[in-house]
Amino acid sequence: MANFKDIIGQDQIKKHLLESIKKGSLSHAYIINGETGSGRRLLASALTKTLLCENRTEQGDACGKCKSCLQADSGNHPDVRFITHEKASISIDDIRSQLINDITIKPYSSTHKIYIIPDANRMTEQAQNALLKTIEEPPEYATILLLTENSQNLLQTIISRCIILNTEPLRQEEITQYLIKNLQMEPEQAKIAAGFCQGNVGKAIHFATSEDFSEMKEDTLRLLKRIDEMDIPDIMTIIKELSQRKGRINEYLDLMLLWYRDVLMFKVTKDANLLLYRNEYKSISRQASIRNYADIEKIIKAIDKAKIRLNANVNFDTAIGLLLLTIKE
Incomplete structure (x- = not known):
């Protein structure tokens, strides 16, 4: 999982989340909205890792060294749940079996338990209505992260009970420098990939490689x-x-x-x-x-x-x- 310091751009979202963690004022439910490759999954993973970290840095980021961070990095943390689905949409059964029926069980090793729905805009209306009561009255230890390409596909009753974080396109120069530094790309090729991706770093990485x-x-x-x-x-x-x-x-x-x-x-x-x-x-x-x-x-x-x-x-x-x-x- 990513650390906040590893994510390029999205400064306002990172600042909001880190300050909320420090103040203990984090919401129980967030919608992280943006196109594929915009960094919404990285932001969700950084928030998850930081919440579960046993020894956060002075900046509030995850330490990356404690047992919890290592478990998060390996994808084996017992208090993290990714909601999966086999069909094109996320059904009411998917939400009930993986989230609603599980959220009443207290965290195994942390003070937090985190549920991430990577394709939240694919939830059926029935699934969203089933989730609504849980979002309205979640256990104190639970945080629910809904990742969407288009938050308007969600019911207004869901939207109104979550904090919406919209990812922003990155500046072309930010992406160019990232590709040069991290992927060792030639400057000209990096510049073309950055211009092509229209502010989407995931898209730039995909096409650059x-x-x-x-x-x-x-x-x-x-x-x-x-x-x-x-x-x-x-x-x-x-x-x-x-x-x-x-x-x-x-x-x-x-x-x-x-x-x-x-x-x-x-x-x-x-x-x-x-x-x-x-x-x-x-x-x-x-x-x-x-x-x-x-x-x-x-x-x-x-x-x-x-x-x-x-x-x-x-x-x-x-x-x-x-x-x-x-x-x-």
Whole structure:
């Protein structure tokens, strides 16, 4: 499990939790809300480890050395429960068997007992209603952590009885430095991954260490450097190739977006040092010279529109075809 000091960003959440622990004013229930990779599970694990720690640091963080910390790190602490589910949703039976029926049993070795629901937004309405009474009147030793991608999927009666902590996107420079320092990445690759992930450090780590990411980036760059010379049959071939990778199309679109933001940035500043795709300076410079501001803005909007169309289940070939034709124009 993580320590608070190991988590980059999320300073307000860390400060709130550490101060609440020091003052003994911690809530019995929290909703930690944010997209996958934003750090919500790290925050939950840091809070859990710190609450259970037998010898906290002066800053209030877990010591990382006591028996409780070692048990937490190994995933074998007797007073921590992760609520699991086999089906797509978390059923009322899952909540009853793993939380409601267990929470009345006092902690085994600590003064706290912690329940973590990693996919809380997947609880059925019946499961949430069953949990409601426990959240309203929990045992003094119990803390319940609901981790969600979208807290609005929870019942208002649940939301109103919890403190909501919304994770914030990290600054690009924070993520870049993290990737360089902790993953020993080349600065340019780290900068591209940080720009690509839009403030989500988990996403940056995933793609920075993925061979697929490098392949996607190279495929995208080849397409964007050649598209002005392509004819309709060439574009149809590209659509067919992309249709075989539908599951990752948003990632391709994000890489395209970074490219045209670079084109716009260079057109405005003429400063190659500000580019994410710095090694592609010549191609970016050429595209900036042949496109006016309105053209570039139109392409950026077309990429966003393609995402909206795909999310609305518009035909894949139609949505991508319209985008590529807009870029070519």
